[in-house]
Amino acid sequence: MTGKLELIGVSKRYSVGERWAVQDITIRCAPGEFVVVVGPSGCGKSTLLNLAAGMLKPDQGRVLLDDRPVVSPGPERAVVFQEHGLFPWMTAAQNVEFGLKMKGIARSEREDRVAEALKMVHLSHSANKLIHQLSGGMRQRVAIARALILNPAVLLMDEPFAALDAQTRTLMHEQLQEIWDATKKTIFFVTHSVGEAVRLADRVIVLHAHPGRVRREIRIDLPHPRQFDSRDIAEIVRIVRTEIEDEVNRVNKELADEFWKPRKPADLGQLAGDMGSGI
Amino acid sequence: MIKALWDLTEQLGPALVVSLVRLSIGFAISLMLGTLVGVLLWRFTVLNRAFGPVLLGVQTLPSVCWVPLGILSFGLTEQAMMFVLVMGSTFAIAISMRDGLWTVPPIYHRAGTMLGARGLNYYRYILLPASAPVFASSLRQGFSFAWRSLMGGELILATRNHGLGYLLELGRSFADVHQVVAVMLVMIIVGMAVDRWLLAKLEQRVHRRFGLIT
Known part of the structure; x- marks a missing residue:
């Protein structure tokens, strides 16, 4: 069985002296496994996917597909892009x-x-x-x-459903599960939606931002296909969401210390009251 | 005016044919050259850094300014005429081609390489069709430059075959205002007709295919 995708200790930064977009990340996807990477924006999840696709080369570490190094984009690692990229x-x-x-x-x-x-x-x-x-x-x-x-040996999906409306997205989740069930492909899926991650994945990997690292890994042993509104799903979503919210808060605080102070809600209320007056 | 046009028909017909034949050949040459130069500038940043600004400078040169060089290089010949036309329009096509290629979304490149389109296949199946909307626009721009250059060239260069520009000059020689204006009108009409009924239609078709207009 083929489809073993491994990212071993990969690090990537876009220019020397900048922070690492991803740093020392190790993710191993077993053949036929559905792995979803989830994290706030700017945490390096797309970088990770591009590394797996061979569109980027890691500065450190290795990317292996069935024990062979990945050097360039190719049809054995098919990508579904967020902006579809159809001709x-x-x-x-x-x-x-x-x-x-x-x-x-x-x-x-x-x-x-x-x-x-x-x-x-x-x-x-x-x-x-x-x-x-x-x-x-x-x-x-x-x-x-x-x-x-x-x-392909693996299917790489880069926020493929992010631009769709909620109803269509749910439908797409059902169809993707159906396809995955029929083909038994390894799927490496990147998203910012916790619900999507938990519904689809065998394993959810929560990323930590600035620099991008693995914050937590959660195995989800619920049978497929899953009911989106089941209690088990909701519970796991809650756990993952807490992790992500922590992460977003941490990043915001970091940014705020540098150049931005969040306003109190009352201030915002007053601002909203003023909107458009005096035009 | 209309009488002048009527009197001229005998001469206008053949002159129009001569000019249009020249235009077709010259425009085809400058299309090929311009596309080639545009693609090279797009592909090789070094080339663009070196020649991009020069190209823009050369493009601002009015096309009749190529006439003296054409005469000195080729004499009073068809080649000189072609030279003026090609020099007058190639750079406009090259520049708009290059600029257009820059706007081809990088996602097509990523998707293409992922699907295994490499080397020549990439150019043939991805880049060429992806740049079609741009190419159609550069065609329109190139045509207007080509037509202008040719008329300028014909006005000054007297060769064995007489084109529209020559008739215009002839009108001046005989101080025949009616002929001058009549020939100018024909020039404008040809320019408009080719643009509206040929090139704009082509551009529209491409844009419709791409879903840029409905």
């Missing part, structure tokens, strides 16, 4: 087909596999639509199909 000059089907075309697979086989991938994300009816004719949720489903068709 607007192609139809949905052509977008899904593109990776296979680059692999040099024959047209007839490509057609079959595209049909199959679109069926998996329930988009067979929209195969010939252009990207701007699809809704946000449909676009992300095309992006998922485009990634899955490559039969």
Whole structure:
């Protein structure tokens, strides 16, 4: 079984002298495991995903996929981006087909596999639509199909549902669980939403910001697929949320000491009362 | 006026053909050159640092200023005419191409490499189509420069085949105001027609495909 993704003691900073975006992080994803990294914005979670994707190189540490070092982006580590990254000059089907075309697979086989991938994300009816004719949720489903068709060892997802409305997001969670169940892929998923993390993950990793480090790891042994409103989920969400709130408060305090003092709520109330008067 | 146009039709027809043939050939050449230069400047920062500002300077040079150099290099020939046209429009195309490539969202590059598009495949399947909206706009800009340069060139350069610019100059020689204005009108109409009915349509199609307009 393939799909063992390991980040071992990785550190990354964007320029020398700056703080570490991520520092000495070790995350090991077992084949078929669903790992979600969650943390406040600016904690380095996207950096982590880009390291796994090979779009960034670590300054220290190693990134391994099935014991081989990751050196560049490639189809065995397919990425689903937050801003979908689909090509607007192609139809949905052509977008899904593109990776296979680059692999040099024959047209007839490509057609079959595209049909199959679109069926998996329930988009067979929209195969010939252009990207701007699809809704946000449909676009992300095309992006998922485009990634899955490559039969990657791991699926890397960078806040894929962050830009969707709540109803669509819930639907996408259900479909992603379905797909994960059917394909048994290793999924490395990054998000700022605690609810999303707890609902989907086998293991949630809470990051610590400035510098980015692992703050806590929580294994979630609830069976899949999960009910979003179950009591167990709510309890774990509460635990993770406390961790994150601590983290956000700590970061804000740090920033505040430097150049910003938060106003008291009363002040804000008065400010709101003044809004627009005197225009 | 209308009478002047009518009297001119005999000469206007062939002259228009000569000018349009020149335009097609010259514009094709400067499109290829301009695109190439634009892509090189975009791809190699060093080149852009060295030549980018110069290019902008050269672009501000009115295209008729290339005429003397053209005559000295090629004599009173078609080549000299092409030289003026190509020099007058290539840099405009190169600059807008380069600027356009800078605005291609980096996500296409990330997505493309992730899907295994490398080397030539990347240029062919990702960069070329991704820059289509920009390319369409640079086409429009390049055309207006090309047409202007050609008319300027024809006005000054007297070659065996007579284009519209030559008719304009002829009007001046005979102090025939009607002919001068009539030829100018034809020039404007050609410019407008190509832009509106060809290039703007093309641009619109590309933008519609990309979902930039509905």
